[in-house]
Amino acid sequence: MTFFEDLDPGWLWMIGGVVLLIAELLAPGFFLVFIGAAAVATGLFTLLFDLGIAPQLALFALYSIIALMVGRRVYANQGVESSDPLLNDRAAQLVGRSVHVITAVDEHSGRVRVGDGEWSARGALPTRGSAHNGG
Numbered sequence: 001m002t003f004f005e006d007l008d009p010g011w012l013w014m015i016g017g018v019v020l021l022i023a024e025l026l027a028p029g030f031f032l033v034f035i036g037a038a039a040v041a042t043g044l045f046t047l048l049f050d051l052g053i054a055p056q057l058a059l060f061a062l063y064s065i066i067a068l069m070v071g072r073r074v075y076a077n078q079g080v081e082s083s084d085p086l087l088n089d090r091a092a093q094l095v096g097r098s099v100h101v102i103t104a105v106d107e108h109s110g111r112v113r114v115g116d117g118e119w120s121a122r123g124a125l126p127t128r129g130s131a132h133n134g135g
Contacts, residue, residue: 009056013043034071038063 017039024032042060045051051059086092094114102111105123112121 008047010043010047013039013046013056017043030075034067035064038067
């Protein structure tokens with residue numbers, strides 16, 4: 001372990017940051033890139049200004065918070081334009097569509113065909129004075 005003992009702390013931060021950036025490629029999500037960037041920035045400042053361990057940790061914490069805030073602001077508000085705004089809202093896609101009744105639909109059960117699939121369905125409860133109640 002003499003290699004790491006002889007290595008400047010700035011280079012350790014840089015190596016750690018690069019490892020986190022590489023890990024981002026393997027891990028789902030988009031989080032490690034910000035922590036990796038904060039580690040690389042901490043390494044650069046440590047190499048340039050020969051900082052002690054306490055300032056290094058404080059700087060890393062500060063850079064991590066800033067990177068996460070910037071990343072959240074940039075990536076959270078980016079909407080993707082779509083030709084089909086209901087693409088991921090299956091229930092909303094069915095509103096207003098006609099279906100073919102396979103078995104009678106009442107307030108308890110029934111089957112309908114929508115597109116190429118068959119689905120269970122329930123109808124609304126009859127209201128007072130409706131034609132179903134004879135009134």
